[in-house]
Amino acid sequence: MTERTESRPVEVAVDGRTRAFDVRTDETLLETLRDRCGTTSVRYCCGIGVCGTCTVLLDGDAVSSCLLLTVMAEGRQVTTPQGLAATSCSAISSAQQAFVDAGAFQCSYCIPGMALAAQAAIDRDPEASVDHLVDELAGNLCRCGSYPQVREALERLVSGPTDDTATTPEEVHQ
Amino acid sequence: MKFLRPETLGEAAALAREHEDAKFISGGTAVVLMLQQRLIFPTHLISLTGVTDVPGWREVRRTETGLRIGGGVLLSAVARSAHVRELAPSLASAAGVVGNARIRNQATTGGNVAESDYASDPPSVLVSLGATVEVDDGTAARIVPAAEMFTDFFTTDLRTGEVVTAVHVPAAGPGSHASYTKFCSRSAEDRPCVGVATAARLQDGVLASLEVVLGAVAAIPQRWPEVTRAALGRPLDEQVAQEVAEEYAMLVDPIDDHRGSAWYRREMVRVQVRRSLLELAGDGGAA
């Protein structure tokens, strides 16, 4: 086993842009996004699909990028939390806005993955109940205990935008 | 490690036969986890996601006898499928409680069966429903009853090169009721400590058939047909529930792990089997 694992060229659409990589066959999408794309919103925590800090959307559905080899994402659409609203005209998505409005974060390490999962769930089922969203997000863990505010964010998301606190693009710092 | 993406079942099977240390990969939730933890060292990964010649690979279809769920169907799709919810609701609920939403969006029906993980939800349900597994090695297909598919911890009846192409589930007939209970002993996000799959058919107020299958308590799904047979001809009531639960608790030889000792699992078998059967009774089964 003194050989390095094999590499292989792949093309993956990340946040709407087709990217070509030469990746190790055992490289996870999490590694590719963090180490090759500099994506900070996709994060390592458990590495075994339990926590959800590495959540990305694969063709619109939330998956764990730590359990996905990059070669498996060949030809597919990957959406990261920071790219979620990239294709729309607002700076952040409605689920992200709900998290901002609810102040749903402490350290915030877990939050981008949660907001992304919430967005995917509500996009799939715009009539989803709060309980359904809670089920969908139950596999996104938070050690700071921001859960009460997360629940509040989900309630806001279900009841729709209530006021004019929508964030303008200027407030986004890269 | 080479990553191969054959386009036909025949090719996939041939590759598997050609390379001794090759491994199929579908959703990858089990395979990638084991790769990361350096538990497996395959020389080749053979992806099944590019296979185009298996009919209904990614579809749930109604058949004359019930359902055919393609090997490539995601567990989230099984949980959501209107067909599954109508004809095999206990399978829909088991698929809907596997891991978390992300796992269900990635894991496939074929992968779940082939993995034969003891701490898994769907296998016991498949057994309880009398499901059969369609396997194909590119040259010949065969049908394996779910009850014979799982042979040991992480071991199945699959032979080299065989792919799980579909799972067939007989439709629930009139008077049929089925349930799946996932009991978790720690966090709600845990894998099952004990899973109980039940299926019953009532005719004229008495049990015409009864299946009770335990998951996560031993290497493979556990059932004692002699116990459930003894309940036939009787109404599904508190007493039957109690008796079956007691017998199962006595007969089971449970494992010990982080989710519970053998003692605790046995106790939970007693409680959960009784509760599951009463739930069935409440579901319309009560005499």
Add this chain to the structure above:
Amino acid sequence: MSPALNPGAAPLSRRAVGDAVDRVRGTFTFAVDRRIEGTLHAVAVRSVAPHGRITSIDAADALAVPGVVAVIDGSHVAADDGISPWYGENRADQPVLAIGKVRYVGEPVALVIADSRATAEAAAAQVWVDIEELPHVVDPVLAGAPDAPQLHDEWPNNDSGTWTLVHGDAERAMATAAHVHTATYTSPAQNHVPMEPHSATGAWLPDGSLEVWTGTQSPYVVRQRLATMFRLDPDRVRVRGDSLGGAFGSKIDLRLEGLVALASRAVGAPVRMELRRDEVFQSASKHAATVTMTTGVDEDGLLVARIIDIVWNSGAYALQTPRSSRTGMIRSPGPYRIPHVLARSVARYTNTVPTGPFRGAMTGQVCWAHESAADEIAAELGVDPVEWRRRNLLRDGDAFATGDVMHEMHYVDLLTAVDDALTADAPPTSSTRTRTRRRGRGVAAVLKTTRTPTRSEAQVQVDAEGQVAVRTSAVEMGQGAAASLAEMAARRLDMPAEDVSVSWPDTGWTPFDQTTSSSRTTFATGLAVERAASDLRACIAQQVAQPWGITPDQVVHRDGCVSSPGDPAQRMTYADVVRSSGAGELVGTGRYETPPGAGRLDPETSQGNVSVHFHQGVVGVEVEVDTETGRVHVLRAHGATYAGRLIDAERARKQIEGGMLFGLGQAVMEETLYEAGQMINPNLSDYQIPSLLDVPLTSSTVLSDADPDAEPHGIGESTVPPMAPAVANAVHDAVGVRIRDLPVTAEKVLRALREKQADDRKN
């Protein structure tokens, strides 16, 4: 990519208020996101034996892996005169890499340095380490036996700290007590599980100085340790920190910094390390503890004496244990008025993961004991447990077990707030009983001292663009430190907090701060910032007062501008003031230091002034117990704490309620398990933490002091320790069984129920 190493560069800073969008989108960055160009990667080869002598390390196969640059081990370290490899807060008993001997599974034995992490990881599996195993011990009680395996030759009997507290004459008073209660309470090792793993990058600069980027809670402690380890003047070590994705005590003191410095020294390039989750589990642990508590009360149920014996498991190395085990002992009598207290504490080395502070450090273990005991005593006396506490809780003027005369005591009000919240909207317990589900309520209180003595320094400056920057070495890790510090400075300067930036810690630029732990930041660092801001305000006023012909205290500050009260024409922005001053910037400085003598305790009796503040917390919960499965569901939880001067109610609420949820895991599901000397559940599947579906409804009460000059109190930990005993007390209330061994798992509850049923049948 961030800037390459740049010794001259000023510290990075960011706006702390108004960062919500970045945090939710994920563009807010953490220590683990810091990447420096040209960096190599190191992965540790770790011991697979709990205790043994290293007989050989063969790195030839690893070195043959393409991309591997070097492999170093303890023998290289020991042979290097430039390194003094042993470290520890109180005793230098821990080697940066194992030298000659390993003492726990997971101990770093060698470092593989390669061009990528994946390569280093793969090669690390090919470093062949031979270990001659020695007998091992994981139980601290057994570690005290005369024939127990000895971990450190220099520290006999595996002793890593022995202390006593003597207040009055507890043994004599106990003999006079009307009623005596004794029980033993145990709590296991648990893991902090910060979501962000540890990471660090180290580099030696051409001038021979050392620079380290690291996710640490204590930059200045790290600087000191590195200076000692590499025999450098502390000024030649620059430690640069960043925001943390949670820490909870796991990122205090030296973690990866020594390893990356070592690796970088070996290869002459910057080296980065990032831990896998199993390595996080193998890096730090909460102290397991066994606490035996004997309590005497008089006929009225008033406490007369308490005798406490504590055995702590310090793991394989001491780190802070020799000091912190005493701190835990001091808190062990609980927040009660007890005339006579005797506490004896011993910490013992074992072949397990080294321990460290854990949110609510050294308090959860003793609070578990005194609050479980409180309910047991009340039950034996036939008194309501809330009422029993009300009678015995500390009030102003009472003496604590250290002899401190207490002030600002709010326990009774906190308890009342919790009790009211619990009884307010729920039906009485009896009416909610069904056949297999029973509800119960429980409360628990805690007293925590804060780090004393302590010191913090701060600078607040404004430049010619009017940019106001707070410079401290406090670490933002989710507790909202940066936002609180920005607000505290902004209020003193009468300007919007959104316009104030806060520095990342950088010992090259930011002033001294002891550590970000012990709930001390808003208090100690915050007071230093306020003083620095006031100093800057005075400095600004000084600049304009004379030209305007008024005195500095007549100058009006508003919205980042100064003006003269009588003359509307006389108005300048802070930027104008800086420009007209001719200086590039105006700087205010401030510092906070605990009063001289504070924290000094008698070595034998632990009497003295132990702490400048006493953190006070009370938690109440309602649970539902399934009597057939033993499953405990916490339905709701109310936390109450005293905040002194409150800086921000919303952040306080998150700390209080988040603290309870952190405590929930310890109460019902968390435990690191060992088999044959090896931790068997170092992952988030086998070691579980609470999810969104496990958490109760939470609510909170913050009592505060409206006086603008009052000191803020730390609140980040006060609701963590009481959670477990509150749950156990509620379980007892619901089903009548008492669990004295954490966590309160379903299986333990069911076993206890079965035993109780058997007993009930006998009687």
